[in-house]
Amino acid sequence: MIRLTDVVKEYPNGTHALNGLTLEIQDGEFVFMVGPSGSGKSTVIKLLIGEVEPTEGKVVVNGFSLRNIRERQIPYLRRTVGVIFQDFRLIEHKTVYDNMVFAMRAVGAGPKEIKKRIPYVLDLVGLENKSRRLPSELSGGEQQRVAIARALLNNPSTIIADEPTGNLDPARSLEIMRLLERINALGTTVLVVTHEKDLVNRFDKRVVMLERGRVVSDGKGYYGRRAQ
């Protein structure tokens, strides 16, 4: 579960990115987060994975309280949250398979686990026959699916995606969203930040809208309804 209560985030240069934001996401939900540029969406994600600390308010993610989390706890929080970015963040000189191995090794997985888990997630994202390719030999959509597979490797309870379709054409974008929907159906909580209104409107999901660091609307199925 994710819960932000009256969160204020002021960056060291004085910018107020969040101004009393409150938001709760239950386990198993699928949530879109939308809002104009600079409204604080990426800041929310950085807070959720312990990359920045809240200035005020409470942030709780999967049982970890981020307000005064000890630094050595952060890796364990991150193992419960798979993250996906617009720019894929794959290791260019490693094959798809070795990118997966790298991510599993990083959390101390053994060779047996690795052999079992990687084919499963590659199959889930539909890339089982491209595991020997380098990222540069894949399309953007395929690269993003590799990133999703990697995010799923350590069996996180939550997937967070910051503009996952920002670099993709509409057809690829829809594919990625459908994949995230399928992952959600398997029991994983999914939070997707996106700009793409049309895409959001094709799904009947909860949509949270931010403006100037606050939630201005939160409802099902459409983009742009004002909070009352």
Added chain:
Amino acid sequence: MSRHNFFYFAREGAYNMFNHGFMSFAAIGVTVACLLIMGTFTLVAVNANAMLEDMEQKNQVLAFVDENLTEEEARALADDLEAVDNVRGVTFISREEAMENFQSKYPDEELYQDLEPEIFRHRYAIDLVDIGKMSETKAKLEQVPGIGEGNVNAYEDEAAGFITIRNVAGVVCIALISILLLVSVFIIANTIKLTTFDRRDEIAIMKMVGATNGFIRWPFVYEGFLLGLFSAVIGFFLQWGLYEMVTRSVDANDTIRLIRIVPFGDMWVYVAGIFLGVGMLIGVGGSLSAIRKFLQV
């Protein structure tokens, strides 16, 4: 740490080291130089010390008695001599004994076999407590009536010389070692910073998926460890060669061959131990300081 992780870290560390051939070469070079300078000064100090110990063992001076005194009168000086500071004990040697000693040293020289005892003098062999006070003691012994100025034989110059060498080698050693240690750590840290820079994307991914700082650190620690290990091994063999070379040229030189050199074989275990210890300290210290900053956030 599990076995597969160990091999993974070791492989990554070695890969990084060879990947930055030039910087690794520079880092190893500086570390080897540091070890060699340190080792050389230490070995000089060890040798000076060994020679001092040799001298302390025959920590003896000879005091010649005035020729005009009879044997009886000469023997009577024993109490006066023993009363001098820093004297452990005295042994009287009569002119007859002195002659016999002399003759037994040169049994083949016929000329020496019919010497008269009168050309020798009665003497005392005097054992000292502290070799460092040799010249003061010598002066005091010369004041004893019946001995007189210029009649005490001592190796004060040699003793003072070795003490100076030992002290200077000690001080220079400590000063140089501290400077060189810092330089070596700095260069190794920068070598490893190159690796962390090359691998910043991978480090970011590791952090993203929840790798602990300890895990991220290990390959870099291994890299530093390997740099230190290589330096220690190369340094050890260079030091050995250098020492043998010096030993041989001392042996070949007539004027200084009397200096006894401690054989390398007596010390190699210590030299190897110190080189390994210091090399790894530098390597691991350098790598830890290189990645400290990287692991914040």
